[in-house]
Amino acid sequence: xxxxxSYHPESIEKKWQDRWEEKQVFHVKESxxxxxxxxxxxxxxxxxxxxxVGHPRPYTALDVVARKRRMQGYNVLFPMGWDAFGLPTENYxxxxxxxxxxxxxxxxxxxxAQLQSLGFSFDWSREINTTDPSYYKWTQWIFLKLFxxxxxxxxxxPINWCTxxxxxxxxxxxxxxxxxxxxxEVVQKVKNQWxxxxxxxxxxxxxxxDEVDYIERVKTQQKNWIGKSKGMEIKFFIEGxxxxxxxxxxxxxxLFGATYMVISPEHxxxxxxxxxxxxxxEVHHYQHEASKKSDFxxxxxxxxxxxxxxxxxxxxxxxxxxxxxxxxxxxxxMSYGTGAIMAVPGHDNxxxxxxxxxxxxxxxxVKGGDVSxxxxxxxxxxxLVNSGFINGLKPQEGIDKISEWLEKEELGENKVxxxxxxWVFSRQRYWGEPIPLVYCxxxxxxxxxxxxxxxxxxxVDNYEPTDDGESPLANIKDWVIxxxxxxxxxxxxxxxTMPQWAGSSWYYLRYMDPNNDNALASKERLDYWLPVxxxxxxxxxxxxHLLYSRFWHKFxxxxxxxxxxxxxxxxxxxxMILGENNxxxxxxxxxxxxxxxxxxxxxxxxxxxxxxxxxxxxxxxxWSQNGVKGCRRFLDRVWKIQDIMVDSDEFSKxxxxxxxxxxxxxxxxxxxLKYNTGIAALMTLINEFYDxxxxxxAEFKTLLMLLNPVAPHITEELWEVLGHNEGIVxxxxxxxxxxxxxxxxxxxxxxxxxxxxxxxEVEAEASKEIVEKLAKETEGxxxxxxxxxxxxxxxxxxxxxxxxxxG
RNA sequence: GCCGCGGUGGCGGAAUUGGCAGACGCAGCAGACUCAAAAUCUGCCGGUGUUAAUCACUGUAAGGGUUCAAGUCCCUUCCGCGGCACCA
Numbered sequence: 001x002x003x004x005x006s007y008h009p010e011s012i013e014k015k016w017q018d019r020w021e022e023k024q025v026f027h028v029k030e031s032x033x034x035x036x037x038x039x040x041x042x043x044x045x046x047x048x049x050x051x052x053v054g055h056p057r058p059y060t061a062l063d064v065v066a067r068k069r070r071m072q073g074y075n076v077l078f079p080m081g082w083d084a085f086g087l088p089t090e091n092y093x094x095x096x097x098x099x100x101x102x103x104x105x106x107x108x109x110x111x112x113a114q115l116q117s118l119g120f121s122f123d124w125s126r127e128i129n130t131t132d133p134s135y136y137k138w139t140q141w142i143f144l145k146l147f148x149x150x151x152x153x154x155x156x157x158p159i160n161w162c163t164x165x166x167x168x169x170x171x172x173x174x175x176x177x178x179x180x181x182x183x184x185e186v187v188q189k190v191k192n193q194w195x196x197x198x199x200x201x202x203x204x205x206x207x208x209x210d211e212v213d214y215i216e217r218v219k220t221q222q223k224n225w226i227g228k229s230k231g232m233e234i235k236f237f238i239e240g241x242x243x244x245x246x247x248x249x250x251x252x253x254x255l256f257g258a259t260y261m262v263i264s265p266e267h268x269x270x271x272x273x274x275x276x277x278x279x280x281x282e283v284h285h286y287q288h289e290a291s292k293k294s295d296f297x298x299x300x301x302x303x304x305x306x307x308x309x310x311x312x313x314x315x316x317x318x319x320x321x322x323x324x325x326x327x328x329x330x331x332x333x334m335s336y337g338t339g340a341i342m343a344v345p346g347h348d349n350x351x352x353x354x355x356x357x358x359x360x361x362x363x364x365x366v367k368g369g370d371v372s373x374x375x376x377x378x379x380x381x382x383x384l385v386n387s388g389f390i391n392g393l394k395p396q397e398g399i400d401k402i403s404e405w406l407e408k409e410e411l412g413e414n415k416v417x418x419x420x421x422x423w424v425f426s427r428q429r430y431w432g433e434p435i436p437l438v439y440c441x442x443x444x445x446x447x448x449x450x451x452x453x454x455x456x457x458x459x460v461d462n463y464e465p466t467d468d469g470e471s472p473l474a475n476i477k478d479w480v481i482x483x484x485x486x487x488x489x490x491x492x493x494x495x496x497t498m499p500q501w502a503g504s505s506w507y508y509l510r511y512m513d514p515n516n517d518n519a520l521a522s523k524e525r526l527d528y529w530l531p532v533x534x535x536x537x538x539x540x541x542x543x544x545h546l547l548y549s550r551f552w553h554k555f556x557x558x559x560x561x562x563x564x565x566x567x568x569x570x571x572x573x574x575x576m577i578l579g580e581n582n583x584x585x586x587x588x589x590x591x592x593x594x595x596x597x598x599x600x601x602x603x604x605x606x607x608x609x610x611x612x613x614x615x616x617x618x619x620x621x622x623w624s625q626n627g628v629k630g631c632r633r634f635l636d637r638v639w640k641i642q643d644i645m646v647d648s649d650e651f652s653k654x655x656x657x658x659x660x661x662x663x664x665x666x667x668x669x670x671x672x673l674k675y676n677t678g679i680a681a682l683m684t685l686i687n688e689f690y691d692x693x694x695x696x697x698a699e700f701k702t703l704l705m706l707l708n709p710v711a712p713h714i715t716e717e718l719w720e721v722l723g724h725n726e727g728i729v730x731x732x733x734x735x736x737x738x739x740x741x742x743x744x745x746x747x748x749x750x751x752x753x754x755x756x757x758x759x760x761e762v763e764a765e766a767s768k769e770i771v772e773k774l775a776k777e778t779e780g781x782x783x784x785x786x787x788x789x790x791x792x793x794x795x796x797x798x799x800x801x802x803x804x805x806x807g
Numbered sequence: 808g809c810c811g812c813g814g815u816g817g818c819g820g821a822a823u824u825g826g827c828a829g830a831c832g833c834a835g836c837a838g839a840c841u842c843a844a845a846a847u848c849u850g851c852c853g854g855u856g857u858u859a860a861u862c863a864c865u866g867u868a869a870g871g872g873u874u875c876a877a878g879u880c881c882c883u884u885c886c887g888c889g890g891c892a893c894c895a
Contacts, residue, residue, distance in 0.1 A: 045895055080822095087894065159893070169892035217811060219888075223812050335892095350808095419810095427893065500895065539812080539889055576889085584888095593895095613832070615819050619812085620888065627819065630832050636847095677821065680831035686830090690848095749827040754876045756827050794875055800826045804875045 007639035009603025013713040017119055018399065019099055025729055026121045028077045032526050036530050037074040040508055040568070041068045042545075043081045043128075044538035045500075046107035048092055051505075052112040052585050053593045053611070060611045060703070060710070061574065061675060062276035063120045065534065067709035068670050071120075071733035072721060077120055077529060079511035080357040081109050086500045087170060090431040094463045098433045102133055114595060117600075118604045119712050121729075126156065126514045130503030136433040137299035137509060139502050140521040142552060143425075144436060144447045145559055151197045154445075157265075157424055158291070160172045160468075161189035166467045168428050185291060194435060194496065196423040198551045202226050203549055206563075214571040215618075218542050227419025232403055234412040235347065236261060239314040239323065243272055248337035248417050251344070252406065253398030254379065255319045256387035257365030258342035262307065262354070263328045264334040265290040269353040270310075278311040283328060290330040291357040298543045305331060305354045317342075319388060329354065335421055346371040347379050366395060423548065425499060430463045430473040432497030440484035440491040449485055457497075470493040504545055505552040508532050519559070527563050534537065535568040538576070546571070565634055571675055575620035578612075582622045593623050605711035606632040612710055613677035635714055637686055638707065642721065644689065647695035655699055657743055658688060663736040667707045675710070702734050750775040751802040752784040760801075768795045775801050 020026060039062045043057060066078040072283040084104045108129065115122070128135055160169040164184030166367060168191070172654040173180040190640035198205075206226050209219045231250035239244065245261060246753045263269065265287045274280055286308045307329030314323045330340055331350060343360040352375035353364050362371050367385045369376025376382065378396050390398040406412030418654065426435070437450040458479045460472050462506070462781035473495040484491035505687065506520065506572055512529045513521035536544070553567040578584055579591025586592065598607045610631040651659045662685045669678030685703060689695045708715040708728050719728040742764055748771055750758045758780040762771055775781055781803075788805040795801050 026812065047895095083895075152830080168893075172894045174893095221811050225891085227810090240874085249873095397881075424893070429893090458866090499893070502895085541809085541890095543890060544892065545895080613819090616821095619820095624819065624833070626833050628833095632848095645847095676819090677831080680821075681833055747827090751827080751876075754826095754874095792828090792875060796876095798835055799823090800876085802826080802875055 006710045007606060007636050007714065009635075009713065010600075012717040013117075013119065013599075013604050016713045016716045017116065018725070019716075020119075020121070020729070021124075023109045023727075024077070024125075025727065026123050027125050028075060028123050030525060031357060032075040034073055034075040036529060036533075037069045037534045038077045038530045038534075038640050039068070039069070039385075040079070040511075040535045042535075042541065043083050043507060044109045044111060044506070045083050045086055045089055046104065048103070048107055048112050049587060049592070050107075051595055052577075053595050053598065054585060054620065056118055056338070056595060056607065056710075057577055058538075058574045059120055060608045061617060061673070062534065062536050063560075063608075064612065064670055064675065064709040065604055065686065066121055066730070068667075068711065068733060070729065071705070071708075071731055073732070076121075076613045077126075078123060079126045079128075079512070080115065080120070080122040081126075082111070082125070082130065083507070084108065084129055084665065085432045085498075085503055087429070087431075088465055090429060093431070099459075100463070100657050104129075106130060115761075117599055118595065118608065121322055121712075128507060128510050128514050130500075130507065131431075132453040133456050133684065134515075134517070137497065138450075138510065139433050139456060139506070140453050140504060141520065142437045142520075143433075143502070144450070144453075146196060147437065147445075147447055147561070148227050149555075151156075151200065152425065153197070155195045155197055155422075155450075156190050157193045157195070159191050159193075160186050160189035161469065162186050163410070166469065166478075167465050168469050180665060186292070188293075189469070191425050191428070191571065193427075194426040194494075195685075196425050198423045198548070198553075199418055199420055201554055202228065202420050204419045204554060205547060205613065208550075208565055212566050212570075212571070215567050215573060215729050218539075218546070218571055218573060221539075221542045222547060225420065225547065229417050231415060231417060232406060232412045233408060233415040234318065234342065236315045236318060236324075239316060241273065241276060243269055243314055245269060245326075245340050247340050247342045248415060251347075251379065251395075251399070252402050252412065253384060253387075253390065253393075253395045254344045254347055254365050254401060255317070255342070255362045256390075257344045258317055258320075258324065259322075259341060259345060259361040259363050260324045260343050261315050262329045262332045262343055262351075263326065263340040264332040265328050265330055266334040266663060267328070267339045269340075269693040270328070273310070273313060276551075282307055286328060286330075293330060295775065305329065305350070305357055307354065307358065308360075308613070318406070318409075327354075327359070337417055338417060345375065347375055347377055348522065349375045349377060351375070366658050388804075398564055423501075423551075426496035427499050428465050428495075429468055430472040430497065431456070433457075433502055434473065434551070435486065435496055435498060438484055438491040438496040438717070440487060440489060442482055443486045443488060443491075445494075446484055446486045446491065452485075454495075471497060471513070472549055473497070484559060496683075501545060501548050505549040506556070508535070508564065509556075526561075530562060530564045531566055532568045534570045534572070536572045536574060541572045542573070547614040547708040562744050573618060575745070576614065577616055578620055578622045579645070580623050580625070585623075590807065600629055601633045603713075605714045606635055609634065609679060609711055615676060617673045617675055623694050634686075635711060637690070637712075638703070638714065639718070641686065641689060641695055641703070642718070643696050644693060645697055645700050648699050650696060651702075652694075652696055654692060655688065655696075657740060658685065659699060659702060660736045662737075663702065663706065663734045667736070670709065693747060697699070705731055705734050710798075746798055748798070749776075749783070749800050750778060750781055750802060752781065753804055754802060757781050757784050764798065768797075771795060771801050775803070 041062050055791050066076050070076045088104050089100045092103055160174050162169055162179035162184050164182050174186050181705050204225055229250050231248055232252045234247050236245040243589050252713040269586055277283055307327045310326045313326045317324055343351040343675055345351040346364045347366055364371045365387050366379045366382035368382030384390050384393050384398045390401050412623050434457055435457045437445050458476050463472050466471055466474050474722040480491055480493050503589055509521050554564045559563055581591055583589055595607055610628045613631055662681050665681045666678045672688055704715045704718055716728050745761055746764050747759050748762050749756045760774040792804040
């Protein structure tokens, strides 16, 4: 058969994209009795730079799964949308005096065109956009429910404040303690912020991980982020004062070894003890210096410890009754525990360092090391000493005994502590969802009634925050001043907006019913589609986005909006695609590769094949233009199989086993994130086709179906060339016969003392005796056995025969 | 610093999870075709030794250990990447 002379992707890709859209093959309906499959990829932030080749990696991966599952008879939902609120768009708008809405529109249009040129099987009829008022109506609605249930509250929180721009900065905008925009000084400034009580869900966010199928490192990372620890909160009395310092510790057994205390520079007790602190000026100065640093800088161990003793203050160790000095130091954070620690320098590295620097007493309470040289931290291996009534106990026993005592004496209580902190939910920014609350002097914070949602973002002339750090919305007086929904007197709107995480915390629900005006999605659809069957996203979203959206979902479950405890059943993660120089792709490094160029030169299918073949899906990998060429060569060879095809509806004898093996391998690899080896198996298969010089129509058709999820356009075209009227997308995925995947004869490596010295070929089920006999007769083995005593023989069926000899 | 992940040819990677290290692809070298180049096809391709196939030794970041057998398990060290809560 001689069909097209050569492969021209540019002439076939558009044709098939149009045909899929025209026939609406990827538009999904709920009235369907096939099993459902909901595949989800993280929707992109439509930046001004357009797509880079990193974006299509996860999209192609789940497109492969989605396309395969459709061929396997599933009703597949595979949607796409835009996470379009955010700082870069706002900054661009400020700089260029263009409304962020307009910028967003342009960016979305560009992203969409780029994605469509890659032939993803998205159901575009369900496209969503977080900046669309009909979308953020429901983001606001969820916030109001949280508020109603007491899970939203206001708290004083420090933010990064540029003293010269007079603007709040994100951590990313703070570069080495200075402002990224102007280089000015950045300090921590306290702001009253909306917070969401995610900590109330900490326990469930840990426990329910047992019910989902996330890759293990995601589960571990989430658990560690939540950071549950059980311990005691112990009271330390201050001499000559009513004040008590509370300390959380997981090691109450070392209490006798506490020789001084350290509190955070922000600790509220400082102002209460002001009159008693003899060197308050010095302390105050230290507080000011500490306010310039972020928690991250402060907890770095490498830096030299700093601190100031609170002169005139003594705390009392509740166990040893010894008087201890009290210090402030910035390595103790107000955001974890109680903001104060008991220092046990004998058995904690940071405390030891601090004690060593300031000449504080170091007391050994666990025997096993030499505390005059370094802290002995492997406390579980030692025995308690110098510890009064718990002397001689193992540390674990000591914990039990002293905890009991502390509780009885009302000096301490058992407590569970979490590293997880509540979610700071306000931003003093324009380009986000307005928070739909009104402040009334009489009624306090009052929610807007549901019928008034969405509360739309008003137009402003200037997107910069005000001089005192309020959101740009604060300048629109006639928007801010409104009527209190409760008492109808004058009230003021909240002018802060929500963080970008808000819109992305529930978007997977909206895809189920994107145009519903009465609910975020109808009950029927939620019941039908939840949970998301497979969610793939970046590892960098593990602790924030993934946790936030699990939190919101659990809340929606609690108020009977969604029927499942968890939003996502399976979670996988892809590695980043780096530039050819092995660095993260960025405009400033000039190593960004635009997929448009690859599509133009090689075609979308080549790009897709390369994205999947480039390496281990879970690891980051540098881009290689030569690698792309190799994938195009592969598709050229697929195209030319037409020339060696013979008209037969069966697999040939020579290839039957290989065909079944390949169907199995590819089917499994596509499900197990092993796209690279799946494609390698297809390459190996066509190499065999060419070695053999002829291919049956049945073999060619099978290859096309296996390749279709990765390279949908070329396979559709060839399918049509073979004379089919129905598209390949409507075919059934090939199945394999397990019995036909095993080779009749296999080769067994024969080792002597673990080194391969020869090979024997036997039938697949050959017994140990047969292999042993053949092995010992093999040239190359015999001489290694001569004059030596056989000590042991190990046979691993189908793999290896190892003879251990002596002498 | 803390948490998580990783380190295999010149490069991306593979290795049935403790069983023949280097599948597949790229790059490179040699040959065929061509006036020539490109494309295509064929062969070689971790290192050392041997003219050479064969063969021998060596080799999975470094060091040590367990085992008949280690890229895979354990301990120590080094290096790289992701996250660290207002980038998303």
